[in-house]
Amino acid sequence: MNTPANVAELSEEECWERLTANSLGRLATAVAGDTDIFPVNYYADGKTLLIRTAPGTKLLELTIHHDVAFEIDGYTDDEAWSVIVKGVAAQLESQTEIDEADRQPLVPWIPTLKYRYVRITPLSISGRHFRRDAEPERY
Incomplete structure (x- = not known):
């Protein structure tokens, strides 16, 4: 059973x-x-998330339905954490926005051309921090 001692909400x-x-x-x-x-790889500026993509399923789905969820997590031997962002995605259209996005440290992880930028504006952000301990006795 999780207790406040091993699970905490992140601010x-x-x-x-x-x-x-x-x-x-x-x-x-x-x-x-x-x-x-x-x-996806992404860039976070403290207010929004930015991703690069190419035409395909992901971009098509983002243009049909703008509501998205985004998740990251991490762990060590002693702890783990997870952050979930629920928000609205919009493809950048203006050249000014695209030029600004081009200046961010966001490059594809694989050698593909990805010239479409999508910005995720959060509606909610939540996170949890977990202390990783041994499983308690079952009986």
């Missing part, structure tokens, strides 16, 4: 600290009752 500031310190997460979309989860 919004602590969630942003983890988001800005990392660059790989999972983006969840749902269209017509079908849910997809995509691994």
Whole structure:
């Protein structure tokens, strides 16, 4: 049973600290009752998340249904954490926005051309921190 001693809620500031310190997460979309989860690299500026993508399923789903969920996590031998962002995704359209996005430290992890930027504006951010201990006795 989890107790306050081994599970703690992260503050919004602590969630942003983890988001800005990392660059790989999972983006969840749902269209017509079908849910997809995509691994993506991203850039967090402390207010929004920015991803790069190419034309395909991910971009199509983001343009059909803008509500998304985004998750990152991490762990060591002694602790683990998870941050979830629920928000609205929008493809950057103006050249000013695209030029600004080009200046961010966001490059594809694999050698592919990805010229489409999508910004996720959070509606809610939550996180948990877990102390990893041995499983308690069952009986």
